[in-house]
Amino acid sequence: METAYIEVQKLSKTYSAKNGTVEALKEISLSIPQNEIFGIIGLSGAGKSTLVRCLNLLEKPDSGTVIINGEDLLTLSKEQLRIRRQKIGMIFQHFNLLEQQTVLENVCFPLEIRGIPVKQRKEKALQLLKQVGLEDKAKAYPSQLSGGQKQRVAIARVLANDPDILLCDEATSALDPETTKIILNLLKEIHDTMGITIVIITHEMKVIQEICTQMAVLHKGSLQECGSAEEILKNPKSKAAKRLLMIKETEEETDYVG
Amino acid sequence: MxxxxxxxxxxxxxxxxxxxxxxxxxxxxxxxxxxxxxxxxxxxxxxxxxxxxxxxxxxxxxxxxxxxxxxxxxxxxxxxxxxxxxxxxxxxxxxxxxxxxxxxxxxxxxxxxxxxPFGIYPGTKATLSEIADGDVIAVPNDTTNEARALLLLQDNGIITLVDGAGLTATVKDIVDNPYNITIQELEAAQVSRVTDEVAFVVLNGNYALAAGFSVAHDAVAYETSDSAAxxxxxxxxxxxxxxxxxxxxxxxxxxxxxxxxxxxxxxxxxxxxxxxxx
Amino acid sequence: MLDKAMLEMLLEGIRDTLYMTLLSTFFGYIIGLPLGIVLTLTDKDGIAPNKIIYRILDIIINITRSIPFLILLILLIPLTKLIVGKSYGATATIVPLTFAAAPLIGRMVESSLKEVNQGVIEAAISMGARKRMIIFKVLIGEARTSLLVGVTIVLGTVLGYSAMAGVVGGGGLGDIAIRYGYYRYNTKIMLITLIFIVVIVQLMQGLGMLAAKRLDHRR
Incomplete structure (x- = not known):
């Protein structure tokens, strides 16, 4: 295994809920090498979303460290963290586009945040829209797009800042199998051409199967298994991994949304 | 009553x-x-x-x-x-x-x-003889009190109301206003509170008392027994x-x-x- | 039907009502918009949670909103005199109207901004957006239709408050309706002023809604 690009050490996070507390993460330690497509799988409530949100500190862990490219994120100042986040892209299950802005304006947004002049913003945004196959939708509003198109806009938006890491939080869970495939292929293409380290959170084994090179299995806030995706898929050791593979086989009947 | x-x-x-x-x-x-x-x-x-x-x-x-x-x-x-x-x-x-x-x-x-009686009380002016062009006089804004105030102003030669304007007179009934007085209509309780901003105020006795005026000593003019009011x-x-x-x-x-x-x-x-x- | 003096009075009433309502709402937003933004940011789910600031503003708003407008009108007279130099007249009523509108506006803005999808705010944070960018581009930008609907509601409410302006000689249609329609039993004047008020409110409502609809790209 290469040296870790993203290094998570003893990450813990507890939420207080109405009836007591929920341990979302229990001392998770994880290494994600550079330029991999790393899948994190688990059922709803496994803590995988919390984990990925800790990677760009949208969520502050109670204890543990998050080191990216040798830099401990928790030691950064607010301003340093803000700048660092610009290079950690994130896409979401519900796309989270600006509904009142056009597709082009959405893709321009991260560039606007960085203070890039308007003309350059537009040029780059149009080029990115071309890359995701939506140049003809530049003037449309998100409400006029399908789910798959919205996610492609979100991907174009996230690429605008030339990120070195792309976090995908259930990015295909709101999409049908056909569209899921298109989005996953797009992610793979981005990975192959731009060399971005991708972390994918999912509850669907087929997503892992499709594009992930490495994977981790989470269950109730604990890490169950971690390693080569190919090997775990072939020969799962943990109960959780075995169960998720079983679900995958009966997937057509049940729909789990994380 | x-x-x-x-x-x-x-x-x-x-x-x-x-x-x-x-x-x-x-x-x-x-x-x-x-x-x-x-x-x-x-x-x-x-x-x-x-x-x-x-x-x-x-x-x-x-x-x-x-x-x-x-x-x-x-x-x-x-x-x-x-x-x-x-x-x-x-x-x-x-x-x-x-x-x-x-x-x-x-x-x-x-x-x-x-x-x-209604009285005219001093605001920024102490006597009616000081009245000047464009002065503001505050009066109550409800039917009877406004009419009584206007009638009192008329009795003192400050304005003239249309013939027959009685106890329902309003500012619209003013036909002659030689001093170009602005009649400022205010809630009755509010009239006594603007004495430092207007030339004169026209008040009923109880509000004048509440505002610290002595009707007998402070009023520059008040209703006489032969007034309509x-x-x-x-x-x-x-x-x-x-x-x-x-x-x-x-x-x-x-x-x-x-x-x-x-x-x-x-x-x-x-x-x-x-x-x-x- | 109407004599010239009456007509003049009505026209003046319309002018005074619009003057008081529009300016008070405008100044109300100068205070209320930042207030609503700070409330949104400092609330526990906001992007800069601060219990103390939120609590203090929350209490101030609740107190000022509980004061009947008539009392506020009287209480603020010293401040009114300080600001406009006069305690009576249409301009003088703008001060208490502004202070009556501001906490209402603060609440309306807060509720509008809180409708903004939390996910979009998170996306902006994940992109490394500054707070200022999140406030203007995400919160206000995304909530703009709701904010505009809020403006029309505030305008209607302020117009209603302005009827009380007669207490300090502010004039306006509401004052005419009360003094001539109610005090002097002039049903015709009452009816005419009410029709004018309804038309003004309808116009403001209609224009506001039209603008809101035009600006809404969510569907």
């Missing part, structure tokens, strides 16, 4: 009047001619106070004046109409006329006793029709119009209550 009588009480009444009409009604002899007791219903202030003074004078003539105080404005008319009480003293003529029409009673005014809003002594000339009532009228009572009113109320001169 008059239109601002209620507010007057709000300011001056310190103890609630005791309503003892029930007990009074039972042991009162309705026949006035039997020289001895005259019964009368009245509002606590200033009416009952003036009557208390009158009672002393009547006592010396052999009359007993039995005053019952009422806080409301309906009962005192009903008890007089029913004959339980001989007379009342709390209202002005417009209210009496209205009451008779509404309730089918036959009550009559025997004599005007007092009125509570005083003629209309004079507080009257009222009896049931037919009893006007009863001996006791006549004695009461004489006393209430006596110099002693007039002096008492002038001394006691500092101009906020003024004896009415026929």
């Amino acid at each position: 008059d239109t601002y009588g209620k507010d007057y009480e709000d300011t001056l009444v310190v103890e609630g009047g005791v309503v003892n009409s029930a007990s009074a009604a039972t042991d009162v002899i309705t026949d006035v001619t039997e020289k001895g007791t005259i019964t009368i219903a009245a509002s606590p202030t200033p009416h009952a106070e003036i009557l208390a003074e009158a009672a002393k004078l009547l006592a010396s003539q052999g009359w007993t004046l039995d005053v019952t105080e009422f806080e409301d404005y309906i009962q005192p008319n009903l008890v007089v109409d029913s004959g339980e009480i001989d007379a009342n003293y709390f209202q002005h003529i417009p209210y009496l006329d209205d009451f008779n029409a509404e309730n089918g009673t036959s009550l009559v005014a025997v004599s005007g006793i007092h009125y509570e 005083a003629q209309t809003y004079v507080n009257v002594l009222v009896v049931k029709e037919g009893n006007e000339n009863n001996e006791g009532i006549q004695a009461l009228v004489d006393v209430l119009n006596s110099e002693e009572i007039k002096q008492y009113i002038i001394d006691t109320y500092d101009g906020a209550v003024v004896p009415f001169e026929d």
Whole structure:
């Protein structure tokens, strides 16, 4: 295994809920090498979303460290963290586009945040829209797009800042199998051409199967298994991994949304 | 009662009047001619106070004046109409006329006793002779009070109202305004609060008192007995029709119009209550 | 039907009503918009949670909103004199109207901004957006239709408050309706002023809604 690009050490996070507390993460330690497509799988409530949100500190862990490219994120100042986040892209299950802005304006947004002049913003945004196959939708509003198109806009938006890491939080869970495939292929293409380290959170084994090179299995806030995706898929050791593979086989009947 | 009588009480009444009409009604002899007791219903202030003074004078003539105080404005008319009480003293003529029409009673005014005059009070100007072009004068904005204020300004030669503008006059009825006065209409309670911003304010007595003005000493001008307002809003002594000339009532009228009572009113109320001169 | 003086009075009333309502709402937003933004940011789910600031503003708003407008009008007279130099007249009523509108606006803005999808705010944070960018581009930008609907509601409410302006000689249609229609039993004037008020409110409502619809790209 290469040296870790993203290094998570003893990450813990507890939420207080109405009836007591929920341990979302229990001392998770994880290494994600550079330029991999790393899948994190688990059922709803496994803590995988919390984990990925800790990677760009949208969520502050109670204890543990998050080191990216040798830099401990928790030691950064607010301003340093803000700048660092610009290079950690994130896409979401519900796309989270600006509904009142056009597709082009959405893709321009991260560039606007960085203070890039308007003309350059537009040029780059149009080029990115071309890359995701939506140049003809530049003037449309998100409400006029399908789910798959919205996610492609979100991907174009996230690429605008030339990120070195792309976090995908259930990015295909709101999409049908056909569209899921298109989005996953797009992610793979981005990975192959731009060399971005991708972390994918999912509850669907087929997503892992499709594009992930490495994977981790989470269950109730604990890490169950971690390693080569190919090997775990072939020969799962943990109960959780075995169960998720079983679900995958009966997937057509049940729909789990994380 | 008059239109601002209620507010007057709000300011001056310190103890609630005791309503003892029930007990009074039972042991009162309705026949006035039997020289001895005259019964009368009245509002606590200033009416009952003036009557208390009158009672002393009547006592010396052999009359007993039995005053019952009422806080409301309906009962005192009903008890007089029913004959339980001989007379009342709390209202002005417009209210009496209205009451008779509404309730089918036959009550009559025997004599005007007092009125509570509107006055022009100094704002940034101390006397009317200082009035200058473009001055602002604040007046109350409700129907009667605004009209009385405008009529008072007219009586003092500041403005002229259209012919026939009576107690419903508004600023729209001003036909001549030689000083180009701006009439600023304000909520009655607000008028006294702008004295540092306008040339003069026109106020009813109770608000003037509340604002710390002495009606007698501070007003640059106020309503006289022959003004339309005083003629209309004079507080009257009222009896049931037919009893006007009863001996006791006549004695009461004489006393209430006596110099002693007039002096008492002038001394006691500092101009906020003024004896009415026929 | 109407004599010239009456007509002039009505026209003046319309002018005064619009003057008081529009300016008070405008100044109300100068105070209320930042207030609503700070409330949104400092609330526990906001992007800069601060219990103390939120609590203090929350209490101030609740107190000022509980004061009947008539009392506020009187209480603020010293401040009014300080600001406009006069305690009476239409301009003077703008001060208390502004202070009556501001907490209402603060609440309306807060509720509008809180409708903005939390996910979009998170996306902006994940892109490394500054707070200022999140406030203007995400919160206000995304909530703009709701904010505009809020403006029309505030305008209607302020117009209603302005009827009380007569207490300090502010004039306006509401004052005419009260003084001539109610005090002086002039049903015709009352009816005419009410029709004008309804038309003005309808116009403001209609224009506001039209603008809101035009600006809404969510469907």
